[in-house]
Amino acid sequence: MREKLKGKEYEAKQFLRKFPKEKTVVSFSGGKDSLVALHLAQRVGIKKAVFSDTTIESQDTIDYIKEVSITLGVKIDIAKPKKSFWELLPIFGPPSINHRWCCPTIKYPQLNEYAKKQGVLYYITGLRRNESIIRMNYTKVSKNPMMPHVIQINPIIDWTSEEVWEYIKKHELPIPPSYKKGLSRNGCVVCPYKSPKELNMLKKIEPEIWSKFEEFLIMYANMLGIHNKKEFLEGGWRSWRPPTKRKVVENIEVTENYRIMFNNGFSEKNFNLLGILKTGNQLPFHDFQKKVKILIEKELNCVGCGACLSLCPNDALYLDNDKINVDLSKCAHCYECLNTSKLRGACIGRTYSLETSIINIDKK
Ligand code: SF4
Ligand code: SF4
Numbered sequence: 001m002r003e004k005l006k007g008k009e010y011e012a013k014q015f016l017r018k019f020p021k022e023k024t025v026v027s028f029s030g031g032k033d034s035l036v037a038l039h040l041a042q043r044v045g046i047k048k049a050v051f052s053d054t055t056i057e058s059q060d061t062i063d064y065i066k067e068v069s070i071t072l073g074v075k076i077d078i079a080k081p082k083k084s085f086w087e088l089l090p091i092f093g094p095p096s097i098n099h100r101w102c103c104p105t106i107k108y109p110q111l112n113e114y115a116k117k118q119g120v121l122y123y124i125t126g127l128r129r130n131e132s133i134i135r136m137n138y139t140k141v142s143k144n145p146m147m148p149h150v151i152q153i154n155p156i157i158d159w160t161s162e163e164v165w166e167y168i169k170k171h172e173l174p175i176p177p178s179y180k181k182g183l184s185r186n187g188c189v190v191c192p193y194k195s196p197k198e199l200n201m202l203k204k205i206e207p208e209i210w211s212k213f214e215e216f217l218i219m220y221a222n223m224l225g226i227h228n229k230k231e232f233l234e235g236g237w238r239s240w241r242p243p244t245k246r247k248v249v250e251n252i253e254v255t256e257n258y259r260i261m262f263n264n265g266f267s268e269k270n271f272n273l274l275g276i277l278k279t280g281n282q283l284p285f286h287d288f289q290k291k292v293k294i295l296i297e298k299e300l301n302c303v304g305c306g307a308c309l310s311l312c313p314n315d316a317l318y319l320d321n322d323k324i325n326v327d328l329s330k331c332a333h334c335y336e337c338l339n340t341s342k343l344r345g346a347c348i349g350r351t352y353s354l355e356t357s358i359i360n361i362d363k364k
Helices: 002-016 032-043 059-072 085-092 102-106 108-118 161-170 196-205 207-224 229-233 272-282 285-301 348-352
Strands: 024-027 048-052 075-079 122-124 151-153 245-254 260-262 317-320 323-326 355-363
Touching: 002 032, 002 161, 024 032, 024 108, 032 059, 032 122, 032 161, 048 108, 059 075, 075 108, 085 102, 085 207, 085 348, 102 108, 196 207, 207 229, 245 285, 272 285, 272 323, 285 323, 285 348
Parallel strands: 024 048, 024 122, 048 075, 122 151, 245 355
Antiparallel strands: 245 260, 317 323
């Protein structure tokens, strides 16, 4: 094992040397895999990392980040989301496998924003293929659609879990607190992807976070009049799909010559984001129509989560009293902020908030 590991270490370091140090940062999660990636990076002279704070981190994790920073001599910045998990929870409900608003709002946007501000082009990760079936097809260099401004480089993509632990032992690296407490992996304290067994362990390990979350679940179940409350509270929330209340704004039409007709008391002046479509008449009609719908719905449903701001390469989007707005002098009409593959529905509020709006747009 030691000889094989030596070969893999050498290969990983050679791979990392291909990337410019000044534009490469480690995306450190506080888990064992990204610890190894961080140490390998430090050994080739990349001494900067960023930790994405989910705002439900345990004190142990925060202390551990500091410990790693000192032990490895690496600067670890902490990136924070625009709104905390606890602020977004009442807006979206509990994050679940079928209602996954958490990563797009409180994990990736701040990493994207950090990369833009710091001029980072490459994030080193501790991704490994054999971590899960979904990751089987991951490659050494990859893109995360929710972080369009960076390329992910994954030096230990083909390492096994045993090799990771062997590396940690060999280099006497500080063991992440979650593993010391008996968990098999790192990650969010209330992650719906964790098994019921792991979540039960976490309830004991992080009683404060969990009692706050359970208090919310009870309040939420009462508020929505959830039929099988017991089942919901005991784990049903993990696959919960909330009911959608739809407000319908009718009588908006797009004419063949690309004019938007409002027959409902609204006008184009009510929707600042429509300015993004300045070059609209160069778009195919159906594309234009689709974008009108997205823009109006974004503006109507904005809950100020901040997720779409980081998608704009020109920093043209901003929040004005928690509502999305655009500085048209900066907008290059690239339509990145309307890309539904980068952000589901191109807007978290439009996709996940409990109150969404629908506009009927018909060709005239
Ligand atoms: S427009 Fe949507 S994605 Fe953007 S900040 Fe508002 S709610 Fe979030
Ligand atoms: S169209 Fe492009 S430049 Fe304009 S706000 Fe959207 S992402 Fe930014």
